[in-house]
Amino acid sequence: GAKVGSWDKPLDGKVALVTGAARGIGATIAEVLSRDGAHVICADIPAAGEALSETANKVGGTALPLDVTADDAGAKVAEHVLERHGGLDIIVNNAGITRDKLLANMDSGRWNSVIGVNLIAPQKLVDELVERDALRKGGAVVDVSSIAGIAGNRGQTNYGASKAGVIGLVNAYAPILAKKGITINAVAPGFIETAMTAAIPLATREVGRRMNSLQQGGQTVDVAETVAYFANPASNAVTGNVVRVCGQSLL
Numbered sequence: 001g002a003k004v005g006s007w008d009k010p011l012d013g014k015v016a017l018v019t020g021a022a023r024g025i026g027a028t029i030a031e032v033l034s035r036d037g038a039h040v041i042c043a044d045i046p047a048a049g050e051a052l053s054e055t056a057n058k059v060g061g062t063a064l065p066l067d068v069t070a071d072d073a074g075a076k077v078a079e080h081v082l083e084r085h086g087g088l089d090i091i092v093n094n095a096g097i098t099r100d101k102l103l104a105n106m107d108s109g110r111w112n113s114v115i116g117v118n119l120i121a122p123q124k125l126v127d128e129l130v131e132r133d134a135l136r137k138g139g140a141v142v143d144v145s146s147i148a149g150i151a152g153n154r155g156q157t158n159y160g161a162s163k164a165g166v167i168g169l170v171n172a173y174a175p176i177l178a179k180k181g182i183t184i185n186a187v188a189p190g191f192i193e194t195a196m197t198a199a200i201p202l203a204t205r206e207v208g209r210r211m212n213s214l215q216q217g218g219q220t221v222d223v224a225e226t227v228a229y230f231a232n233p234a235s236n237a238v239t240g241n242v243v244r245v246c247g248q249s250l251l
């Protein structure tokens with residue numbers, strides 16, 4: 001018959017990197033991966049300061065000040081994990097930004113910064129870690145896309161394009177990483193209650209919540225548990241997928 005695993009602490013002995021871990025969805029992802037037994041390297045921009053060390057302390061992990069767009073980001077992570085842990089098992093590309101404007105006012109600064117953080121950085125990070133042989137067999141890459149990358153959103157052409165691009169990345173990398181025994185998948189959250197969405201005007205926020213088929217804002221833990229599923233060795237036959245979290249967009 002089938003061999004059914006028992007998954008008490010499924011990530012025991014694994015090392016995970018979570019970008020954008022100082023707060024919001026990233027901080028909760030760090031917490032859930034740590035609960036599942038992983039040692040979590042919490043990365044965020046140096047400006048995140050105390051918040052980053054607080055997350056790292058809370059999860060018993062390591063704080064790594066890291067701007068994912070820095071030229072040496074991949075080299076820095078590779079050096080860190082190879083020196084301290086001999087390699088990395090899980091990468092969660094969660095760091096992300098918005099720079100919203102209606103299309104007529106969408107200047108190239110807003111366009112380039114969003115594409116740089118949300119799309120180019122995750123691609124380069126994975127590429128450089130693979131190149132340096134820092135990603136171990138049996139590993140998992142999980143990218144945080146967005147419902148805006150599937151359905152689009154007014155005022156977010158830059159953001160929607162970056163998050164659609166992340167889905168393209170997952171499709172492109174899945175067969176390549178499969179040869180190394182590594183999976184890559186994306187989560188596409190709907191409207192989740194974080195500092196990012198708290199910055200949106202109240203009326204727009206309500207529209208965001210109603211755009212979910214579940215008709216409510218999601219919680220960071222909803223996204224984190226889905227990431228944990230992709231990180232779990234139990235899903236090692238699941239690659240190249242995108243999972244919506246908090247319903248589909250009704251747009």
Ligand code: NAI
Nearest residue numbers: 020024025044045067068094095096146189191192194196
């Ligand atoms: P947040 O703004 O609360 O947290 C994002 C974190 O990323 C911050 O700590 C920030 O300092 C960090 N970050 C930004 N630029 C960085 C860089 N260059 N290098 C390293 N770290 C950097 O946002 P939230 O809501 O927690 O979002 C997390 C991810 O989920 C993002 O990729 C976002 O696009 C995505 N998402 C969020 C949704 C929501 O409704 N909140 C919906 C769909 C996707």
